Amino acid sequence: MTKKEIAAMSPAETEILRIVWELGAATVLEVVDQLPPERQIAYATVQTLLRRLEHKGYLKHKSRGKAHVFMASARKEEVISRTVKDFLNRLFGGDPVPLVQYLAEHGEITREDIDGLKKLIDKPKGK
Amino acid sequence: MTKKEIAAMSPAETEILRIVWELGAATVLEVVDQLPPERQIAYATVQTLLRRLEHKGYLKHKSRGKAHVFMASARKEEVISRTVKDFLNRLFGGDPVPLVQYLAEHGEITREDIDGLKKLIDKPKGK
DNA sequence: GACATTCTTTTACAAATGTACGATATCGGA
DNA sequence: TCCGATATCGTACATTTGTAAAAGAATGTC
Known part of the structure; x- marks a missing residue:
């Protein structure tokens, strides 16, 4: 704790x-x-x-x-943030790349998903 | 169990x-x-x-x-697979897209990472 | 208003988790 | 060979987790 x-x-x-x-x-x-x-x-x-x-x-x-x-009751965004971060830390030492890599290699995410992501990154949200 | x-x-x-x-x-x-x-x-x-x-x-x-x-002792690949899958199920009902989306939105993964992923998908590994 | 139904509250309890002390064994030197 | 430094082993123990039965309260229905 x-x-x-x-x-x-x-x-x-x-x-x-x-x-x-x-x-x-x-x-x-x-x-x-x-x-x-x-x-x-x-x-x-x-x-x-x-x-x-x-x-x-x-x-x-x-x-x-x-x-x-x-x-x-708690903000979902925040809960997810903390939970993902924690998971990432424990299983991958905080580096998200291997996780996403894993997902890609195992067909969990498709080409289209990735294209969508690209847009997200190019256009920083909430600004 | x-x-x-x-x-x-x-x-x-x-x-x-x-x-x-x-x-x-x-x-x-x-x-x-x-x-x-x-x-x-x-x-x-x-x-x-x-x-x-x-x-x-x-x-x-x-x-x-x-x-x-x-x-x-156990195969790392397999352990990661099970662990990630379980995590995905619990927090996102199994859908990996919101997870990756979260990572993208929070700057955890960069443009380059994504380009790398694309290659991975285009060229199915181990085939 | 008595009943069956539907919920909540209370309580339980074994197993897993997180954390660690004290006793014991082993190894490299003096 | 006896000693100090390291390690491991056995054990402990408070919490949290996973799972749920039993008891009590609110509700709609004849």
Whole structure:
């Protein structure tokens, strides 16, 4: 625990958070329904994960009827930034090139994707 | 634990493994010396991590004098593949494009990197 | 208003993780 | 051969993680 403002999340939590992001806002059940078929975990488990994410500051919730609707609390951009950076540091010592290289070599990204990226770089965003 | 042949490694372990890969082969002390300054953990801790990595099948060791020299046991390519895939699944639902996009937007990868990638894609490797 | 239904809260618990101390073994010298 | 310096081994232990059952509360329905 270095000096991280916000507690890191576990892999399982990460997946749940992603689903909430995807849905914008979601109840426990909605998250459960969104889990990939090869990953069936109990309703109660998802609930625990959501609660933990809220504790850690990633999510907040409000009530809709009896159900809790969870939604992002921390800025997604920032969370992704920290998470990717951390991953990169641990697996590649911080150098992103081997990662992207890996993706390219394994056909995970296509030519078109790359052309798109080029545009992104040429035209620095948000300026 | 789905049906993974080899036990997943923890973040801390991942970092240690990367260092061993980087050095090719290394004693505990050599790994310790390679840790980034902002991450100072005790000799004994590194030892434990190395031991655990060996147990899980990522490393093996042989003795050089009194010291153990650790080196890769599992195929690096494969380990990276699994690790990246898992990360991608959890944080981006498996889609690599947002990840690379993030890297591009944040100046983590440059124009040149991208041009290099293009070559990789155009010329499918190992064929 | 009693019930079944649907949610949340509380509580649990084994396994994994992060971190490290103390005891023991080994090696190179004096 | 005894000593100090190095290393490893065994062990420990508080947290976090992954997973979930059980108990309690709110709701819509006859």
